[in-house]
Amino acid sequence: MLAQLEAPASAARSGRLVPFSPAEAPVRLEAVSFAYPSRPRLVLDRLDLDLLPGETVALVGPSGVGKSTVAMLLLGFAEPTEGCITVGGLNLSDCRLDVWRRQIAWVPQRPTIFRGTIAGNIRLGAPKASDQRTRDAAMLAGADRFIRALPLGYETVVGDGGRPLSTGERRRIALARAFLRDAPLVILDEPTADLDRTSADVVAEAIERLRAGRTVLMIAHRPELVRRADRVVYLDTGGTALIRNEAA
Ligand SMILES: Nc1ncnc2c1ncn2[C@@H]1O[C@H](COP(=O)(O)OP(=O)(O)OP(=O)(O)O)[C@@H](O)[C@H]1O
Numbered sequence: 001m002l003a004q005l006e007a008p009a010s011a012a013r014s015g016r017l018v019p020f021s022p023a024e025a026p027v028r029l030e031a032v033s034f035a036y037p038s039r040p041r042l043v044l045d046r047l048d049l050d051l052l053p054g055e056t057v058a059l060v061g062p063s064g065v066g067k068s069t070v071a072m073l074l075l076g077f078a079e080p081t082e083g084c085i086t087v088g089g090l091n092l093s094d095c096r097l098d099v100w101r102r103q104i105a106w107v108p109q110r111p112t113i114f115r116g117t118i119a120g121n122i123r124l125g126a127p128k129a130s131d132q133r134t135r136d137a138a139m140l141a142g143a144d145r146f147i148r149a150l151p152l153g154y155e156t157v158v159g160d161g162g163r164p165l166s167t168g169e170r171r172r173i174a175l176a177r178a179f180l181r182d183a184p185l186v187i188l189d190e191p192t193a194d195l196d197r198t199s200a201d202v203v204a205e206a207i208e209r210l211r212a213g214r215t216v217l218m219i220a221h222r223p224e225l226v227r228r229a230d231r232v233v234y235l236d237t238g239g240t241a242l243i244r245n246e247a248a
């Protein structure tokens, strides 16, 4: 179920080593090439990318260049065709994926909202969280205000047949999930795409709070997001990265 993938926790094909935490160890894509099984063309061609503990890296590049594919590989939904992903020097393929995924909060390009209450949706990656912690996470994500304005507040049913949510509202619920999950590595895929200026600003401020003390890979177009990153990695259509090392 897609909703579960968004809060990756279940065991999949995986190795046996316990991976280091990205809070302590660098995560490295080392000469990673990748082709989807259905298409022979390489989407990524010997990509090198480092995520050091605590830094925010913006991954930018034209549509279709493979940015979301990088996120998918980091989450362990597929393995590199060549090259490897290492965490503190351990090959991710040798590590337990369930343990690894617990260290990651992923806000996908199109967050899934399942049918249920807003509170339940926010708790997707932390089912035992208290009401207070759920509300705190929503507040940090800039979602609390719109939620409380609803007649049933956090108990409002959303998802299939429920109250419709705008793109910005969905994003903020997905960000609240990430806050509540409190993982050391956060992957944000186009967090402000399709948002109007005001919503994008709310989300950008939420990301500033989310960054603190975490490692963040932020796939982004908007200059106001990219500007705040510690480092910017450009993926170009050749699949190679041009890395600008100076602060963005
Ligand atoms: N499941 C899949 N099977 C086959 N090809 C895929 C699959 N997912 C993505 N692709 C292809 O891989 C390439 C990279 O896709 P990806 O989604 O990683 O790009 P992106 O940089 O995230 O683009 P965007 O900015 O539009 O989100 C594209 O050519 C895309 O069509």
Ligand SMILES: [Mg+2]
Residues within 6 Å of the ligand: 067, 068, 069, 109, 189
């Ligand atoms: Mg994408």
